Amino acid sequence: MGERKTVDARGAYCPGPLMELIATLKLVDIGDEIEVLSSDKGSAADIPAWVEKVKHELVSIDELDKHWSIVVRKAK
């Protein structure tokens, strides 16, 4: 079971949350999970599309109070 880190990108505009996710992904091990908190509506669609394109794993996506929680597992 990998570790989980949280990236709080609330308040950042596109493509800020995605870039913060990617910068953090480079620092963690395969199998680790990163939860991105984003208030940018586009991230809810953009981050899953990016994850599919580059073949990581989308663990969950939840709309919370005025922001989204998107959890990604590093797969490679």
Added chain:
Amino acid sequence: MSSPPLFLVLCSGEHEKLQMAGMMASVAAVSERPVQVFVSMNAIYAFRRDAAADDRYKGGAFSDLMKEKNAPDAVELFHQGKMLGDMKMHPCSMALDITEWSEDDLVEDLFDEPLGLTKFLADAEEGQIVVL
């Protein structure tokens, strides 16, 4: 299958165009799509090393909004694309000649070697060119 490279030509000093270029370049680069950016004409002024933050971009209403709302900085987006993905940035050698700038006049740690248009176009035969 790898994605075809994206070739961006930046001509304008308008904030909106530079912002869109920075977004396209950085997102493509981190999405396993190689990117080459060729910076010429008025766009070169946005990359001047000693430009004041308020003076770096020329813009209208949307530019004012992006500054007010703290949108990501356009030059910083190019830095992120270069740091996190497969991206090259080339100043146009003609633009450097006309401005009488050297590579030391450009923002640090962003640019690769100056390139002529002919070489850039030759490289760009393998992908799509977007001019902004």
